[in-house]
Amino acid sequence: xxxxxxxxxxxxxxxxxxxxxxxxxxxxxxxxxxxxxxxxxxxxxxxxxxxxxxxxxxxxxxxxxxxxxxxxxxx
Numbered sequence: 555x556x557x558x559x560x561x562x563x564x565x566x567x568x569x570x571x572x573x574x575x576x577x578x579x580x581x582x583x584x585x586x587x588x589x590x591x592x593x594x595x596x597x598x599x600x601x602x603x604x605x606x607x608x609x610x611x612x613x614x615x616x617x618x619x620x621x622x623x624x625x626x627x628x629x
Contacts (some may be wrong), residue, residue, distance in 0.1 A: 562591040582610040
């Protein structure tokens with residue numbers, strides 16, 4: 555919908571809130587969304603957010619986490 559700036563802002567705020575709460579799973583989801591929103595305009599930041607999401611997801615071994623890690627790694 556060409557509203558990537560709004561999406562990035564939303565995901566930044568969500569990642570910060572989940573970080574403050576110590577909720578690594580939802581922080582990783584928000585960072586992944588942020589990485590997707592930034593992918594076209596800021597590849598370096600996008601890669602950093604994906605790397606951080608992968609780091610946060612490393613503590614989870616359930617199938618959903620494995621699938622999300624695989625998706626992030628494919629990008």
